[in-house]
Amino acid sequence: MNNDWKTLTDKMQDGSVLAMSRLITKVENREPGWLNAMQTIYGKIKRTPVIGLTGSPGAGKSTLTNEMTRVLYSMGLSVGIVAIDPSSPFTGGALLGDRLRMTDISTLENVFVRSMATRGAMGGLSVAARDVVKIIDAFGKDIILIETVGVGQDEVEVMRAADLVVVVCVPGQGDGIQAIKAGIMEIADIFVVNKADRDGTDQLAMDLESMQMLIPDKAYKEIPVLKTISTTGKGVKEFVETLFVKLKELRQEKSRQEKRIKEELVELVEKEIERFLINKWDKDGSLEKGVNKIVAGEENPYSIAQDMISSIIK
């Protein structure tokens, strides 16, 4: 590990938030030496609980994350928040609108907020999220929240970095159906019906209860359905209590831990091979040559792909 990395990891261990932020950026950018640095960091982690919060846009996830953080803070816990923002197609950067509301908690002592954009994560979004989580863990936070804005495949993927997934729904959005479509249902460990002062709250809660019966491989466990009004804080404390009970339960499931580690390992290997390929093609121009042959009608993509693969794989 070169000096730069060593200085940063040392400083982070001494409690420097700035060093942690820089480390995250360097790892996100896959700067040379990142794999070694992550090995060092991995040695420091304490497997801090990681809570994922997802749900449809407008469900009030940011406000709920805010209120939840206040409750955790009042319990004396230090909190790390990873906020996944959809990328703007115009700038490539994150759309920060929803984050404005988070400024009030980010000024709390012991609360660290980090934004990540859904696009451009060098090693894939879930890999990147796992890296950030490990760095925050090694820094010493007591609990980490990952909050997403959308409900697409990106969000489902990033939730793989969490120990426990909270799906936030809201009455009157046809969330039940939306949740099924996006595959969110399968990853839920807790349902929260937010904005629970609205009409349709009880109906939605009942729908979420009854839908569970339809999922064969979730039949063995019950997914709690809780109600909150995050703007007033109502129900948030009860939600956090349930969360800790559920978390303890889930962390005892060995098969679940193994599955997560397996997914992580597969993604790490695949994304690194992808990066290797992109670098190789950049250098030797073999991709361009292949494309030109196909455009010229001299070769077909399938035979070119076969040649490329046998030139790479042992």
Added chain:
Amino acid sequence: MNNDWKTLTDKMQDGSVLAMSRLITKVENREPGWLNAMQTIYGKIKRTPVIGLTGSPGAGKSTLTNEMTRVLYSMGLSVGIVAIDPSSPFTGGALLGDRLRMTDISTLENVFVRSMATRGAMGGLSVAARDVVKIIDAFGKDIILIETVGVGQDEVEVMRAADLVVVVCVPGQGDGIQAIKAGIMEIADIFVVNKADRDGTDQLAMDLESMQMLIPDKAYKEIPVLKTISTTGKGVKEFVETLFVKLKELRQEKSRQEKRIKEELVELVEKEIERFLINKWDKDGSLEKGVNKIVAGEENPYSIAQDMISSIIK
């Protein structure tokens, strides 16, 4: 190429729709010999125009596809339709609700409809869609439509298999913002405001016009905004006419063709390497061993990943 594949490709060339369907299934399942079969099929393609239709749920894409098919049919064109259905989390299969409406066109002579589920595509959804498109092309259809149900990353990806992408919007759904979030805006070549008898049609059309000004790399070209009422067929003929004009324009852009072929090649290689890895791990158990070491705390994922990569890559 073994006999099975040869019989099917021969029969398909003789016009057997059943043989085409079976070929698609075999290629989708990556049955041994598929790469060779696709090379043969690639030799028969005529680069039939491929039109992608995407947009938010409830925008009326299925009805529009129906009406569009009628117009194309009345022009004497034979049509292939690839319908991408979101997978059900309960069964793993496609949710066919939206397809019921399509039965009336699938009985038309010269119209071939094939459903594909968003999950479980062995080589990735866009790779799978490109394979199906090539088979239908080699069969001899004059035009191919790919229609999706959702607006997630899956849909954006599958649209890469199209020469021209139509984004279908509908007034009163806040589509403008949704489109930006999902990255749909970037891939649009034509916008259709469907259900154009609703309030807010003109506003939405104007929003779609003005939003284009904000996209830097699309500044050079104009994205037409058309209005249709697919339930009555109003505006569909004009839409199809614009579509052919735009298609001709886009197909003359060499850089666009190269980009598509490049993407295709990269995905083919990456997905085949992925399949290679999965097979290897199944056989030698190296993934399981790695996971066990991490679970036991003997090793970290980053060093295991590094070892795995160097055992695979030349």
